[in-house]
Amino acid sequence: MMPVALASTSAVAYGVSDYLGGVASRRARALRVVSISYPVSIGLVALAAVIAGGSPGVVGLAWGLASGVASGVAVWTFYVALSRGPMSVISPITAVLAAAGPLAFGLAAGERPGTEAVVGMAVALVATVLASMEGEPGSSVQHGRLTRQLLILSIVSGLAFAAFFVLLARVPAGQGLWPVVASRVGATTILITAALAVGESFRFSRRLIAVGSVIALFDAVANGAFYFAAQSGMLSLVSVIAALYPAFTVALAVTHGGERLRPVQMVGLALAAVAIVLLARA
Secondary structure, eight states, X not given: OHHHHHHHHHHHHHHHHHHHHHHHTTTSOHHHHHHHHHHHHHHHHHHHHHHHOOOOOHHHHHHHHHHHHHHHHHHHHHHHHHHHSOXXXXXXXXXXXXXXXXXXXXHHTTOOOOHHHHHHHHHHHHHHHHHTOOSOTTOOTTXXXXXXXXXXXXXXXXXXXXXXXXXXXXXXXXXXXXXHHHHHHHHHHHHHHHHHHTTOOOOOOHHHXXXXXXXXXHHHHHXXXXXXXXXXXXXXXXXHHHTTHHHHHHHHHHHTTOOOOOHHHHHHHHHHHHHHHHHHHO
């Protein structure tokens, strides 16, 4: 039950972070937003790591750093794809790969969830895809169509998100939160490098700094919760729950952003609730 609760917390926090990031990106480019939120998240997780204790080792820190690099690549390629192609196609591709990759890895590593858990995982995968389908396919001239290059970027992003989950779950027990600190360092390094490469401005308004700091808080909670979920439960189970974060992003967009819920997303949200109940009982 505890791994499911932690993974659900991770999904909620990822969803809130994603929603706030999307709102902030309407006023500033995405790389500007993460240029604030990711460095701040390092400080927040480091503070939590000092309080939590633990004895970090080279292996644990290495796994954490590697997961962060994967996370940075995932976010970078995802933003590039979204800026050039249809979100209604790119988001589901990325989401299903992010969920299915760790699931396949966990099963291949010998994890054997029960029948109810397997059903819950299958429902969660479908829910993730449906909840992340935003906008009408082909309705946006600005975002164009899904080209081969954008398809590759979407696949790379999804696989990189999957690698983040898998690599962070490889950290040995007893390391405290220090591997998560290393993970945030790796991700921040990649994204700051990307921002520098495109000539992004690092002059931030007070409002953007404030919003970026709140995003960092939820991002830190999300990563920490998933880390502990993976430490205490099966990767195949906790990863598909954490990957349900688009459902919470969509829910916030409807309740606080004034957006209309598409029928397919309504089905996705309903299935997400069913999946969490099934997995909690497993």
